[in-house]
Amino acid sequence: MWIQEIELFLIEQSLKIPFKTSYGIYEQRESILVKISDENGVFGFGEVVAFSEPWYTDETIKTALHILQDFFIPTLFKNHFNHPSEVANHLNQFKGHKMAKAGLEGAYWDLYCKYHSISLAEALGGNKDEIPVGVVVSIDEPQKMIKQISDYLAIGYERFKVKVSKENDFEIVSSIRQSFPSIPLMIDANSSYSLDDIPQLKKLDQLDLLMIEQPFGERQFIEHAVLQKEMNTPICLDESIYSLEDVQIAYQLEACKIITVKPGRVGGLSESLEIHNYCMEKNIPIWVGGMIETGISRIQNVALASLAGFTIPGDISESNRHWDQDVIIPEVTLINGKVKVPKGEGLGVEVDEERIRRLSKKIYKYTIQK
Numbered sequence: 520m521w522i523q524e525i526e527l528f529l530i531e532q533s534l535k536i537p538f539k540t541s542y543g544i545y546e547q548r549e550s551i552l553v554k555i556s557d558e559n560g561v562f563g564f565g566e567v568v569a570f571s572e573p574w575y576t577d578e579t580i581k582t583a584l585h586i587l588q589d590f591f592i593p594t595l596f597k598n599h600f601n602h603p604s605e606v607a608n609h610l611n612q613f614k615g616h617k618m619a620k621a622g623l624e625g626a627y628w629d630l631y632c633k634y635h636s637i638s639l640a641e642a643l644g645g646n647k648d649e650i651p652v653g654v655v656v657s658i659d660e661p662q663k664m665i666k667q668i669s670d671y672l673a674i675g676y677e678r679f680k681v682k683v684s685k686e687n688d689f690e691i692v693s694s695i696r697q698s699f700p701s702i703p704l705m706i707d708a709n710s711s712y713s714l715d716d717i718p719q720l721k722k723l724d725q726l727d728l729l730m731i732e733q734p735f736g737e738r739q740f741i742e743h744a745v746l747q748k749e750m751n752t753p754i755c756l757d758e759s760i761y762s763l764e765d766v767q768i769a770y771q772l773e774a775c776k777i778i779t780v781k782p783g784r785v786g787g788l789s790e791s792l793e794i795h796n797y798c799m800e801k802n803i804p805i806w807v808g809g810m811i812e813t814g815i816s817r818i819q820n821v822a823l824a825s826l827a828g829f830t831i832p833g834d835i836s837e838s839n840r841h842w843d844q845d846v847i848i849p850e851v852t853l854i855n856g857k858v859k860v861p862k863g864e865g866l867g868v869e870v871d872e873e874r875i876r877r878l879s880k881k882i883y884k885y886t887i888q889k
């Protein structure tokens with residue numbers, strides 16, 4: 520397939536409920552949506568999940584736009600690709616900028632699947648018809664968090680992740696545990712601890728948590744290994760994992776027992792597949808993470824989570840967790856506590872392009888020069 524046209528939509532939406540992490544509060548969310556069309560007019564959509572500020576990884580909306588416009592898009596027009604993994608390999612001539620790569624590669628997966636009349640889940644090798652999902656509760660007063668969890672339990676969510684910071688971790692999580700003694704509960708500290716906090720972290724062992732996500736900094740594999748030896752609760756690495764190689768390092772060092780896979784963070788679905796296959800071989804439980812994304816990335820994550828190795832419910836909440844209205848039809852919803860894996864070709868949902876154009880602050884359009 521020759522890529523004929525690429526459009527980038529810079530959109531901005533208000534979150535229904537402000538989202539608070541150990542880094543700060545989010546009320547608005549900018550996103551870059553990508554549309555790639557081939558010479559026959561077949562098109563696919565992808566999403567760059569970078570945030571506006573570099574708090575989660577070093578990429579931002581602005582760095583992604585720069586790299587896409589000045590490097591990635593021009594080179595895609597010059598080359599012929601038969602499979603999305605070829606797009607990923609080609610973009611890997613450039614260092615870093617994984618989320619920008621994943622946005623393009625994701626759109627190409629959708630296009631590729633439509634071209635071959637198969638669903639994304641099928642193309643990736645997924646074998647589940649529906650998936651259980653988890654939800655993230657952001658930092659708030661304990662009583663409000665408990666109320667949120669009880670509402671989410673009633674809808675059917677099966678795994679609960681609480682964002683904490685080291686000032687309030689035990690207080691918040693122990694009061695949640697008292698109200699819900701047996702729910703699958705985990706915490707995400709987004710790198711807010713250091714080695715000095717090991718005694719404090721060890722106290723959390725008594726709360727029977729499913730896992731603790733990313734207590735230390737992203738390159739602190741050795742420190743995570745020290746902590747994992749001291750704790751019974753499994754450590755899960757998120758920000759540390761940019762590639763299969765990082766998973767191999769974590770495994771060799773015994774730095775964690777669980778891995779979260781975010782296609783954006785690792786450069787796309789092709790790399791996510793390699794991580795999935797490696798983790799299945801090594802018996803490392805994995806799950807699909809979330810990025811406060813639109814339905815495009817969300818439904819892509821549903822397809823990925825339909826693979827056999829994803830044994831822990833992912834952060835794939837309903838569209839209405841963050842948005843009044845999503846950019847896909849139908850939106851992601853829970854039916855009897857599960858999300859159905861779309862069977863239609865490509866993403867298997869309709870992308871509401873009219874809505875995307877309305878939400879766009881800026882639209883950039885590039886066409887092949889012959």
Ligand SMILES: [Mg+2]
Nearest residue numbers: 707732733757
């Ligand atoms: Mg995380």
